Amino acid sequence: MKANKTARVGMVGAGQLARMTHQAAIDLGIGFAVLARSPSDPAVLSGAEAVFGDYRDPDAVLELAERCDVVTFDHELVPCGLIKALEEKSFVVRPGSESFMYSQDKLYAKTRLKEAGFAVPDFLPLDPGVPDSLVRFAAAHRWPVVVKSRSGGYDGRGVWVVRDEEEAKDFADKFLGNKSAAGTGVSGSREHKDDPDQDNFVVGNKQYEFILENHVEIEKEIAILGVRRPGGEFLAYEPIETVQRNGICNELFMPADISVKLAKSAKETAFAIAETVGAVGLVAIEMFVDGDSNLMINELALRPHNSGHATIEAAYTSQFQNHLRAVLDWPLGSADMKVPAAVMVNILGGRNATDPRELLESVAGYPTVAVHLYGKEPVPGRKLGHVTATGKEREKLFLLAKSCAEELTD
Ligand SMILES: Nc1ncnc2c1ncn2[C@@H]1O[C@H](COP(=O)(O)OP(=O)(O)O)[C@@H](O)[C@H]1O
Ligand SMILES: [Mg+2]
Known part of the structure; x- marks a missing residue:
């Protein structure tokens, strides 16, 4: 890539972060395209060139990549396998798939950062097969316990502060037990039912994996x-x-x-x-x-x-x-x-x-x-x-x- 040729950056996602990145691209006079879900996404409204599609759809992401010199992101929900596939086809993706995991998966990030010697709150993956694992974690630390979705959360969606055994039971009923929360959206101590941004929070499969964290003062x-x-x-x-x-x-x-x-x-x-x-x-x-x-x-x-x-x-x-x-x-x-x-x-x-x-x-x-x-x-x-x-x-x-x-x- 040479700075004297008009570069083109592709961003997966077209929210406000992409909109403000688009403004910066205008200042630099470079090309900027987004992978958007809808014509009313903030970066599409600001006039960025758009590919419309789902960030989980390999063809949609590929179409964006083919139009650009480098692919980057305004969120971390893109499946890592999809990023790897682009890299294997020699597209330039920044950050790359190895780094991307740190922002996509809170368990992965905490585990690797702890191994590398960085201070993180005490944490443990929540084992849904052990009904009292939350209570045991509290006994080893104290109440409250912070429960987090490994992936897909933002703005506090996917973070629950569980204060006592009763709340632990409520949480287990809602998210771990037979009364699965599938289809009910995110609930718990924080609800954002009316927020259309909530459809960014994908509930299902991997998103049902949680980590427990010591509540830090x-x-x-x-x-x-x-x-x-x-x-x-x-x-x-x-x-x-x-x-x-x-x-x-x-x-x-x-x-x-x-x-x-x-x-x-x-x-x-x-x-x-x-x-x-x-x-x-x-x-x-x-x-x-x-x-x-x-x-x-x-x-x-x-x-x-x-x-x-x-x-x-x-x-x-x-x-x-x-x-x-x-x-x-x-x-x-x-x-x-x-x-x-x-x-x-x-x-x-x-x-x-x-x-x-x-x-x-x-x-x-x-x-x-x-x-x-x-x-x-x-x-x-x-x-x-x-x-x-x-x-x-x-x-x-x-x-x-x-x-x-x-x-x-x-
Ligand atoms: N272990 C913790 N102890 C106390 N507060 C926490 C802890 N983890 C998260 N929080 C609170 O919840 C907020 C959101 O948590 P975070 O993991 O950053 O999720 P999000 O992805 O939604 O930003 C934090 O900014 C902090 O205020
Ligand atoms: Mg945060």
């Missing part, structure tokens, strides 16, 4: 975003502090309010993980910080990440553009911050499900706040966009971003 959650070229060149963004509400990362602060020492150690850990995984492109590593400032790895994603939206306004090169540069093996852009601080707040669908585009007049009161809308059908609770405020004082920026996001919600 989290002081802060941070994400380190790094970007890595095939040859190993790596840059890390400043640590980002994420605040989850109902499992969704709803607010983020860049840089995270952590010590210089902890930030350095988190970046070094991210570099070591990216090497271990053989990541190419954007790698986002979610970490827990406990009360003693110990870092623990939660999960990783090998694609642009929702915790990195503020890089658009706050860094010299956004995560989206650096992802494109890295998968094309082009020189990376600086990941340094160009402003002292940035705060992002999600725009979630309001009770009346008013389209935020109808409320845009109200952001006139917030001329310094950047608004990003994803073009999605409004549904209460659904992520419809985000706003980012940049400046100096984090608390002021938060109030500004929060009130602007509220103005766009009804």
Whole structure:
């Protein structure tokens, strides 16, 4: 691949991450195509060239690959076998199938990262053949226990906090026993029945495998975003502090309010993980910080990440553009911050499900706040966009971003 020829990147998935990557592709003047499910997918609405089909359909993915120099992803649900098949046909896929497993399968990732010496919460695969395995895990640790779907979860779908024996029984009845939850969608402590995004969460087969995790007393959650070229060149963004509400990362602060020492150690850990995984492109590593400032790895994603939206306004090169540069093996852009601080707040669908585009007049009161809308059908609770405020004082920026996001919600 030569930088002087118009490159073409293909992204499997056409959600908001693909939409924002498309914008970065426009800046670079390169070709960008997506594998979309519907003409109303955010990246199709933004004008990206689209192949329509299912990400589990080998022919659909092949059609995308044939149109592009490199295939990449905006989610991790693509079956690994399908990625391997592309690689065997000599298509360039970044990240490759070996690395992809780390973002697709939480059990695989935790097992391999632990073996490699990284700190992770205590975990165990849940054996559905042993009815009291959840209770036994709690006895060996304590309540609550976190139960997670190995694959397919996001935004807290596929994560359940089980508080006692009674809840453990409910969980087993719902997901492990005869009263199988097949067809009922995801339920448990978090329900998102009205969210059309939920059909991304495939319930069935492998998705019915769970892992048990020790419930960590989290002081802060941070994400380190790094970007890595095939040859190993790596840059890390400043640590980002994420605040989850109902499992969704709803607010983020860049840089995270952590010590210089902890930030350095988190970046070094991210570099070591990216090497271990053989990541190419954007790698986002979610970490827990406990009360003693110990870092623990939660999960990783090998694609642009929702915790990195503020890089658009706050860094010299956004995560989206650096992802494109890295998968094309082009020189990376600086990941340094160009402003002292940035705060992002999600725009979630309001009770009346008013389209935020109808409320845009109200952001006139917030001329310094950047608004990003994803073009999605409004549904209460659904992520419809985000706003980012940049400046100096984090608390002021938060109030500004929060009130602007509220103005766009009804
Ligand atoms: N072991 C744990 N202890 C305490 N909280 C947890 C644990 N694992 C996950 N969580 C909480 O649930 C959120 C979602 O879990 P995560 O594994 O990141 O799933 P998702 O794929 O939905 O992002 C985390 O950001 C954190 O707030
Ligand atoms: Mg997560």
